[in-house]
Amino acid sequence: MKKIMIILILVGCVSVHEGNEDAKSFIMTFYPEAKSIMARCQTYDTDHNGYVSCTGKVDDKLIAMECPVKPIDGCVRNTECRLAKGVATQSVE
Numbered sequence: 078m079k080k081i082m083i084i085l086i087l088v089g090c091v092s093v094h095e096g097n098e099d100a101k102s103f104i105m106t107f108y109p110e111a112k113s114i115m116a117r118c119q120t121y122d123t124d125h126n127g128y129v130s131c132t133g134k135v136d137d138k139l140i141a142m143e144c145p146v147k148p149i150d151g152c153v154r155n156t157e158c159r160l161a162k163g164v165a166t167q168s169v170e
Contacts, residue, residue, distance in 0.1 A: 100131045100144050103158035108135045122146045127155040 100116035108114070118131035128143035145155035 097131070100133055100142060100158055103142065103144065104133045104135055104140065111135045118144055128159070130161065131158070 097116045097118050100118055101114055104114050104116060105111070113136055114133070116131055116133040119129040122129050126143075128145055131142045131144050133140040133142055141161035142158050143161055144158040
């Protein structure tokens with residue numbers, strides 16, 4: 078039992094993203110008239126900022142965004158997706 082507790086303390090907060098639905102909801106907020114919306118997100122928060130990178134596709138536009146990881150005890154809780162910093166939307170042709 079002591080070994081397990083030590084491992085948990087050393088690992089700290091594990092930041093895991095469990096789905097793409099919040100990314101789709103974020104896109105629908107800004108593009109309610111869209112005919113087609115898709116989104117894919119990474120699974121792990123590699124830079125430990127509380128967000129995972131996601132790519133969204135709205136009709137013919139690609140959108141780079143970040144969505145929050147699911148809260149785990151003791152971790153910072155971000156609540157909403159956001160556009161990725163310094164990235165513009167891109168048309169797909």
